[in-house]
Every structure is written in structure tokens, then in C-alpha cells.
Amino acid sequence: MNVAVEPKQGLLARIRWMSAYMNPALRRIAERVLRAPEDIKSISIKDLAMQCEVSESTVTRFVREIEVTSFQQFKILIAEELSQGTGVPPVVTDRHVYEDINENDDTASVLSKVAARYAMTIADTRAGLSSDELERAVSAIEQADMLAFFAMGASLICVENALLRFMRVGKPCQFFRDLGIRQISTSTLGPKSLAIGISNSGRTISTVDSLKEAKAQGAVTMCITSFPDSPLVRHADIRLFTPTVTGVIGPADYHESMVSKIAQLQIIDVLYSLYAVRNFGSAIAGLEKTSDVTSLTRY
Structure with a gap:
């Protein structure tokens, strides 16, 4: 075996x-x-x-x-x-369609490379997360009366997962895809709100600006990103970091890493699980209630 x-x-x-x-x-x-x-x-x-x-x-x-x-x-x-x-990351000499995959890779090579990058990302995320910062994040989620999410592009995958997880256990959440409404929504936040900005590069203008405005309104702010020196981090009270995208694919500015989304999803699932365990009774009640609702959508 x-x-x-x-x-x-x-x-x-x-x-x-x-x-x-x-x-x-x-x-x-x-x-x-x-x-x-x-x-x-x-x-x-x-x-x-x-x-x-x-x-x-x-x-x-x-x-x-x-x-x-x-x-x-x-x-x-x-x-x-x-x-x-x-x-030291090697110099990028080839053109890649996904992570370190190029035109010379066959089926077996693609399968191997994708699996290896996913496994490494999961292991690195687990190894690098700060327990103290996770505790701060979960406490902020518990104390918040609203979780407001801000993201663009591929990071929307993480937001969709977060909405599903936390709303199912009864935690009020909001997210707006329309940029204008999203910016306006920051004015409705306050000291009891938790604003969460998600961006692998930490440089997405609308996400950075939204977190900055949410902080100005008095909301507690949190970011999930790969780069400690990014603008997003400067406006975050709580900071959770995913593995930095380096290696043969080049830096994050070169192109968007889809593997980084695995790390983002992992962090959300960890936060959700910690919150649900701490609030087990209400979490179970919320899961049962939403199960009754969603059962109507299935044959």
C-alpha cells in the first residue's frame, strides 16, 4: 500500500x-x-x-x-x-496556463502537479496560521452583529463559501456584487460590525477601499491575504495570511493564483468550525432550521 x-x-x-x-x-x-x-x-x-x-x-x-x-x-x-x-524562486522563462503547468505537460504530469500544489498549499496553510490570531478572529465573529464581506475576482469563491457556512448557523452576513452598492454599504457598518476583506494580492482597489472605509466607520476589520506588506493589511485589525504565491509561477502581480483560493477556503472552514464548536447549541439549531428550508429545493 x-x-x-x-x-x-x-x-x-x-x-x-x-x-x-x-x-x-x-x-x-x-x-x-x-x-x-x-x-x-x-x-x-x-x-x-x-x-x-x-x-x-x-x-x-x-x-x-x-x-x-x-x-x-x-x-x-x-x-x-x-x-x-x-x-530562491527560479526565473520565469516559460509561459504557464495554470500555476507551473505549460504546453509540455501531459495528462499524468498535470494530475501530479495540481495534486502536489493543492497538498502543499493545505499543509503550508495549516503550519503557518497563528493560533492567537485565529482566536481573535473567532471572538470578533462571535461579538459581531453582522459579517460584511468584500472581495473581487477569484476571491469571490471564498466569500460564497463563507456566506453558506455562517448563514447556515444563524450568523447575519452581507455581500454585494455591485461595486457601487458595496461601497455604499460600508456607511451602514459600525462598532458591532466585522468587515472582512479577502484578496490574495492584498492590492485589489475596491477591497482595500471598502475595508478602509469600514474601519473609518468604527467597524472591526479583518483581512485574508498572502502579503504582509500589502495595502489591505494596513486597514485590518485582524490579519490571517495564506501561503505566498512564489516559485515557478512568479509573484502574485504576474497573475492570479487559483491554488491560493484553496488556502482561503481552508481558513474560512477553520473559522466556521471554531465558531460552531464554541456555539454548538445554536449552530446545530441553525443547521437544522436551514436544512428544513433547503430540503424544499431538492427532489
């Missing part, structure tokens, strides 16, 4: 993602490592601390934060990853 092996997340990818949740001192170390990882192979802990304007104990804390046992082990792992060519 064949046993599936779960894809392993690279150390640099882990640092890139976890840096979004780090305090400023640790984030400076992460940014220095990512800026020139090849330097880390020969740098001393003292020199790295000086370059990042932190103490040596802070560097040690950073290493432990990324689940590495020692600074020396950290240097070894970085060197191994760079030697294997997994630390």
Missing part, C-alpha cells in the same frame, strides 16, 4: 510567512535573512544581531520561534535549502 507523504514547507518560506505575526525586533531579523539568505551561512550570531539592531538573545529567540533548535542548526538548514535550490 502506498502512503502519501505530506509536502514539507521550506525554512525560508516558513520565515517569510511567520514574519507577518512577529514583533518588530523579530521581524527585522526575518527581513534580513530573506533579503540575503546566502549571507547567513557564514554570519555569526553577534554580527546578525548588530545588523538587525537587536540582542543576541533576540536572535536566539527568533531561531526558536521558527522551530529550529540552535543558531548553528539554523545556518545549516539555510545552507542545505539554498544548495537544493528551494530557497
Whole structure:
């Protein structure tokens, strides 16, 4: 019997993602490592601390934060990853129709590549999500009298899933496809509302503007995105990050990643499940009530 092996997340990818949740001192170390990882192979802990304007104990804390046992082990792992060519995205030389699929791929290759990317995305999403930020998100959902969603393009898939999940357990939600009405709807939000902006790039103008306006109206704001430095993040009180789209397909600005939607769906399902478990009685009642309604639509 064949046993599936779960894809392993690279150390640099882990640092890139976890840096979004780090305090400023640790984030400076992460940014220095990512800026020139090849330097880390020969740098001393003292020199790295000086370059990042932190103490040596802070560097040690950073290493432990990324689940590495020692600074020396950290240097070894970085060197191994760079030697294997997994630390730096290769240059895009081919044209791709979907992720890393090009005209030379046959049926078996397409099946293998799509399955591998999905599996890796799911594993990376699970590994990188901050438990503390998830707790904040679920608490905000519990306290909100309205969940207002904002998204465009392929991220609408995530919104549709969220509407189905939360409305079925009795949580009021709103989403408007018309851009004009969507912008107007932000004026109806207030301190008891939770505005959720979803964008892989974090740069979709209407989504960013809607979250910004919702925050100005006093609503609690949350974002689901892949990029900690994106404009969307600046207007979010709660930030949940999906794996950054890198590798042979190039950066997010190159084209929209459909695999990233798997990570978005995963986050919504985690939030929904946590909320439903915490409010089990009302969630079950809501599921039963909506089941009665939806049963009328089926033969």
C-alpha cells in the first residue's frame, strides 16, 4: 500500500510567512535573512544581531520561534535549502496556463502537479496560521452583529463559501456584487460590525477601499491575504495570511493564483468550525432550521 507523504514547507518560506505575526525586533531579523539568505551561512550570531539592531538573545529567540533548535542548526538548514535550490524562486522563462503547468505537460504530469500544489498549499496553510490570531478572529465573529464581506475576482469563491457556512448557523452576513452598492454599504457598518476583506494580492482597489472605509466607520476589520506588506493589511485589525504565491509561477502581480483560493477556503472552514464548536447549541439549531428550508429545493 502506498502512503502519501505530506509536502514539507521550506525554512525560508516558513520565515517569510511567520514574519507577518512577529514583533518588530523579530521581524527585522526575518527581513534580513530573506533579503540575503546566502549571507547567513557564514554570519555569526553577534554580527546578525548588530545588523538587525537587536540582542543576541533576540536572535536566539527568533531561531526558536521558527522551530529550529540552535543558531548553528539554523545556518545549516539555510545552507542545505539554498544548495537544493528551494530557497530562491527560479526565473520565469516559460509561459504557464495554470500555476507551473505549460504546453509540455501531459495528462499524468498535470494530475501530479495540481495534486502536489493543492497538498502543499493545505499543509503550508495549516503550519503557518497563528493560533492567537485565529482566536481573535473567532471572538470578533462571535461579538459581531453582522459579517460584511468584500472581495473581487477569484476571491469571490471564498466569500460564497463563507456566506453558506455562517448563514447556515444563524450568523447575519452581507455581500454585494455591485461595486457601487458595496461601497455604499460600508456607511451602514459600525462598532458591532466585522468587515472582512479577502484578496490574495492584498492590492485589489475596491477591497482595500471598502475595508478602509469600514474601519473609518468604527467597524472591526479583518483581512485574508498572502502579503504582509500589502495595502489591505494596513486597514485590518485582524490579519490571517495564506501561503505566498512564489516559485515557478512568479509573484502574485504576474497573475492570479487559483491554488491560493484553496488556502482561503481552508481558513474560512477553520473559522466556521471554531465558531460552531464554541456555539454548538445554536449552530446545530441553525443547521437544522436551514436544512428544513433547503430540503424544499431538492427532489
